Amino acid sequence: MEVSELLKKAANFESLTVAEGVFLYNNAPLTELMYVADGLRKIQVPHGKVTWQIDRNVNTTNVCVANCKFCNFFRIPGHAEAYITEMPVYRKKISETLRYGGDQLLLQGGHHPGLGLEFYTSTFRQIKEEFPTIKLHALGPPEVAHITKLEKSTHREVLMALKEAGMDSLPGAGAEILIDRVRRLISKGKCGAQEWLDIMHEAHKLNITTSATMMFGHVETIEERFEHLVKIREVQSRKPAEAKGFLAFIPWTFQDVDTLLTRIRGVHNLTTADEYIRMIALSRIMLPNVKNIQASWLTVGKQTAQVCLHSGANDFGSIMIEENVVSAAGAPHRFTYKTIQDAIRDAGFEPQLRNQQYEWREIPEMIEEQVVDY
Numbered sequence: 001m002e003v004s005e006l007l008k009k010a011a012n013f014e015s016l017t018v019a020e021g022v023f024l025y026n027n028a029p030l031t032e033l034m035y036v037a038d039g040l041r042k043i044q045v046p047h048g049k050v051t052w053q054i055d056r057n058v059n060t061t062n063v064c065v066a067n068c069k070f071c072n073f074f075r076i077p078g079h080a081e082a083y084i085t086e087m088p089v090y091r092k093k094i095s096e097t098l099r100y101g102g103d104q105l106l107l108q109g110g111h112h113p114g115l116g117l118e119f120y121t122s123t124f125r126q127i128k129e130e131f132p133t134i135k136l137h138a139l140g141p142p143e144v145a146h147i148t149k150l151e152k153s154t155h156r157e158v159l160m161a162l163k164e165a166g167m168d169s170l171p172g173a174g175a176e177i178l179i180d181r182v183r184r185l186i187s188k189g190k191c192g193a194q195e196w197l198d199i200m201h202e203a204h205k206l207n208i209t210t211s212a213t214m215m216f217g218h219v220e221t222i223e224e225r226f227e228h229l230v231k232i233r234e235v236q237s238r239k240p241a242e243a244k245g246f247l248a249f250i251p252w253t254f255q256d257v258d259t260l261l262t263r264i265r266g267v268h269n270l271t272t273a274d275e276y277i278r279m280i281a282l283s284r285i286m287l288p289n290v291k292n293i294q295a296s297w298l299t300v301g302k303q304t305a306q307v308c309l310h311s312g313a314n315d316f317g318s319i320m321i322e323e324n325v326v327s328a329a330g331a332p333h334r335f336t337y338k339t340i341q342d343a344i345r346d347a348g349f350e351p352q353l354r355n356q357q358y359e360w361r362e363i364p365e366m367i368e369e370q371v372v373d374y
Contacts, residue, residue, distance in 0.1 A: 003028045007036050013288040015233060021226035021286050030278055037281035037312030044291050045314040049352040050344045051292075051360075054337055055104035055137070056097045056321040060085055060123065064110025066142065066189035069261040070176075070218065070254060074110050084112070087126055094131050100321055101337055101367040104135040104356055108173055111146040111189065117158060120147065121165035128166040136166055137356050140173025141199040145191035155202045163208055169356050170203050172213040172250065177220040178228045185219050186261060197235050200246070204239040209357060211248045212290070216279065217271035218254040218261060225279070229286040236289045247358055248315060249287055251279050252296035273304040277311050284312030292358060297335065297343075306347035315358075316344055316351075337367065 001023045010016060016024070024033065042048070061084045064074035075082040094105065105127075124136055139147075139162070148158045159170075176186060178193040191199075203210050212232045216225055232249065239245035253276060254261075254269045261267045284293050294315040295308035305316065319335045335343065344351040353361045 003032070007032060010285040010288075011036050011039060013040070015288060016286055018223060018226045018230050021229065021282060022223050024285070025222055025226070025278065025282060030274055030281075033278060033281040033285070034311040037284040038310055040284050040288070041293070041312050041314050047352075048349070050309055050314060050316055050347070050349040051352050051354040051358060052316040052340050052344065053104070053318040053354055053356070054097075054100060054102040054321070055106055055318045055356075056093060056100075056102055057106040057108070058085065058090065058093055060107060060109030060120070061112045061115065062110055063112040065113055066111045066146075066187060068187040068190065069265070070186055070215070070259050072259055077113060084115070085109075087123075090123075090127055091130065094127070094134055097134070097321055098131075099368045101353075101364045102321060103133070103361065104137055104168075106171060106318075106320075107136055107138040108140060108143065108171065111143065113150075116150045117147050117153070117161055121161055124162065124166035135168045135356055137169045137171055138162070138167045140171045141196040142174035142190040144170075144199050145195050155199050156206070159199070159203055159206055159208060163206060167208070169247075170200070170208050170210045172200075172211040172246070175213045175228070176215045177224055178214075178231050179220065179224045182218075182220045182224060185265075193231070197231055201235050201238060204235075204243045204245045207240070207243050209244045209247050211250060212246045213249070214251040214283075215254055216251060217269045217275075218267050219265075226282075226286065229283065233287050233289060236287075244357075246290050247356075248292035248294050249283055249290045250294040250296060250317065251276075251283055252299045255299060273300065273307070276300050276304055277307055280308045280313050281311045302335075302343050306343060309344070309347045309349055315354075316340060337363070 006020050006024055062073055062075050063077055063082045144155060144158055148155055174190055175196060178196060180193050183193060200210055214228050236245050253271045280295060292315050293313045294317045295305040295313040297305035297316060319337055319340050341351040353363050355361055
């Protein structure tokens with residue numbers, strides 16, 4: 001293999017193998033990867049703007065039996081700090097979100113052993129009845145798998161019921177690394193890699209738009225990162241022609257502050273800024289059938305994320321009015337609707353507000369700026 005030949009293949013939107021991706025990761029100069037990935041971005045997203053979003057991460061419950069070793073957010077059933085979010089809280093938080101210009105809830109929680117399908121469908125319906133304009137980017141494959149097991153049902157039946165109740169799209173949560181060796185070490189209580197992929201394929205068949213993620217920088221090998229990317233690409237290739245499938249891919253780094261993975265296994269996030277930028281570029285290169293690549297400013301910070309916009313990324317994600325899960329493991333970064341636009345402009349791009357479907361929005365005329373404690 002030669003770097004130049006592989007980059008030529010990539011520039012022609014040809015699908016690279018796992019071995020070819022690993023070879024580029026280990027041998028290609030970062031500047032060359034950035035150049036090719038930036039060229040692909042310009043073709044796939046020719047408007048040249050950097051999109052961003054206003055939404056809020058609201059957690060249905062913090063009760064979880066998955067026992068992920070990287071999560072500081074969850075509480076076991078019966079814990080004094082355990083909670084289930086009720087409608088008065090949703091009313092308050094949605095009203096605030098609308099004032100801050102938001103149009104969506106990222107609605108996720110734990111694997112609560114007592115909350116089945118009826119809990120989620122009734123919650124979604126009540127939210128939609130009171131706030132018909134709010135979009136629900138809700139749950140994720142592991143939660144769908146958990147509900148399916150509780151109901152002794154099928155993925156399709158659960159997804160259909162959730163969609164009918166008001167779920168607008170399905171996040172790529174709980175992917176971590178889609179290799180079962182890794183999942184046994186860090187998230188044994190969650191669904192396996194194939195079930196995650198199967199649920200996403202079923203969602204695509206139901207024309208539910210989704211996103212895909214990768215959390216890296218813990219116990220995975222470089223080869224396993226690229227196996228993950230190829231699996232995402234293969235699921236996308238199988239979507240129905242009329243379906244959008246994976247709208248975006250979001251790689252982010254393991255946050256290690258006080259996690260069990262760090263305290264008990266001694267695993268630390270040692271990824272550098274250059275390594276993250278390299279993975280962004282290679283995500284664009286390895287995923288020619290996924291249009292949007294998002295830089296995770298939440299986990300890597302503003303400056304690294306800005307460089308990613310010249311390395312294949314075209315999206316800056318959400319200002320996240322509220323985020324409790326990743327922040328609990330040490331992610332310190334914050335944006336407001338003004339400062340995220342400033343960061344995009346400082347990187348040399350025009351910011352463009354979007355919704356979850358990557359359709360452009362106008363910034364509301366009456367919008368409050370959230371006070372952020374930096």
